[in-house]
Structures are given as C-alpha cells and as structure tokens.
Amino acid sequence: MxxxxxxxxxxxxxxxxxxxxxxxVDSFTSHWRPSLNGPSNLVPPDCQWIAINRGRSYDPRPQRINELNAAFKTLSQSHLRDGNITLTVSVLDQLACQYNVKSGKWMIFADLDTVDSVWADVVRLVCLHRRRGLAKVSANREATDRVICVYVDDFTDVKEVKKLRQDLRMIGVKRKIAF
Structure with a gap:
C-alpha cells in the first residue's frame, strides 16, 4: 500500500x-473510494477530500495569499457598481500573478455511480501517464455528486492547461468540465 x-x-x-x-495506484483507488459505498471502504465519516500528490512541483517563490486577499478587497471596493463587483477576469489574473497565486484546476463532476471509476482513471493519469501533479475528489456524504479537481501549477501556461484537458478527454472524460 x-x-x-x-x-x-x-x-x-x-x-x-x-x-x-x-x-x-490500484491499491489506493480500491481502498479509498469517494462513493463511500462498500465494505472495504476506509474513508472516515469526517473526510472532506481524498487526494493524490504525485510530486507536484511548486514555484520556489512563496505564494502571498494573505496579501492577495487584502489587495482583492481593496480593489473590489473601488469596482462596486449597484452593489456588484465589476472586476474583469484580466484584472483578477494580473492580481494572481502579482502575488504568485497561479495554480489552477480542471473540475470534473461525477455522480455516485461513476465517481469511483472516473477517480481511478484520473489517479492513473496523474501517477502513471503524466507522472506529476495533484488531484483530489470530494468525499462529502451529503452530496449526490462529487467533484474531482485536477491541478496545474500555473494557469498562465496555456499550453499545459490545454494539454491536461486533452489528457482528461483521452481517459474518457466526456462531460463538460470547468477550469
């Protein structure tokens, strides 16, 4: 194991x-199933996420999340119109880059009947095909669907973002996915 x-x-x-x-990989996905069904499932009742980390690489510069939050609050206050924040995606992207908070994720939604097999395919993709990365699946007992998140280190690397999407399609993810 x-x-x-x-x-x-x-x-x-x-x-x-x-x-x-x-x-x-198969041992992990058979023991830690996000559907929470079956006698061999080891997922504790308070578990929120099941994740796989296959040597995710990080930018050596520290992320400045607290500073980013403060800058966002200041910026959003100056972009209020009729009680709504009117910031553009471009401005938010610039802010993320300025504070080195650039990870992104593809989100795949799966129902309880298919989540275990989709999760197993994603784990195989990350660990055996791509040989790098981070992915997680929700284990919320109250939800009828689960979300699987597959991460990229830098959302500004459009080539890598598109390659990961292509790889997800290759393993059979056909539903619409969001980034």
Whole structure:
C-alpha cells in the first residue's frame, strides 16, 4: 500500500517515481473510494477530500495569499457598481500573478455511480501517464455528486492547461468540465 496520511480531514496519498506503480495506484483507488459505498471502504465519516500528490512541483517563490486577499478587497471596493463587483477576469489574473497565486484546476463532476471509476482513471493519469501533479475528489456524504479537481501549477501556461484537458478527454472524460 502506498504512503497515505490523514491530514485535517483529508486522505492524501504521496507517490513518487519509485512508488508510482500500477499496483500501488490500484491499491489506493480500491481502498479509498469517494462513493463511500462498500465494505472495504476506509474513508472516515469526517473526510472532506481524498487526494493524490504525485510530486507536484511548486514555484520556489512563496505564494502571498494573505496579501492577495487584502489587495482583492481593496480593489473590489473601488469596482462596486449597484452593489456588484465589476472586476474583469484580466484584472483578477494580473492580481494572481502579482502575488504568485497561479495554480489552477480542471473540475470534473461525477455522480455516485461513476465517481469511483472516473477517480481511478484520473489517479492513473496523474501517477502513471503524466507522472506529476495533484488531484483530489470530494468525499462529502451529503452530496449526490462529487467533484474531482485536477491541478496545474500555473494557469498562465496555456499550453499545459490545454494539454491536461486533452489528457482528461483521452481517459474518457466526456462531460463538460470547468477550469
């Protein structure tokens, strides 16, 4: 079984070049199923997310999330019209880049009947095909659908964002997905 940790109501599996084998990937996805059905499921009742981290690379410059939040609040106050914030996507992108908060994600929605197989396909994609990245799936017991998030380190790298979308289509994700 691969290295799995329970961190703040998240189940996170850390895999690297050596441990990212088909056997370990299949073992992880069969034991930690987001549908929360079946006798072999190990997901604790308070678990919010199940995640796979396959050596996600990070920009060495620290993210400045608190500063970004403060700048956003100031900027949004100056862009109020009739009680609505009127910031453009371009302005928000510039703000994210200025404060080095550039990760992005593709979001796939799956119902309880298909989420385990879609999640297993995503984990195989991240661990065995792409050999890098981070993905997570919601484990909310009250929800009838689950969301699977597959991350890119830098949303401004349009080539990488499109490549990940293409890879998701390759593994059979046919529904509309959002970035």
């Amino acid at each position: 691969p290295h799995v940790r329970d961190e703040h109501n998240w189940i996170i599996c850390y895999l690297d070049e050596e441990s990212s084998t088909p056997l370990n």
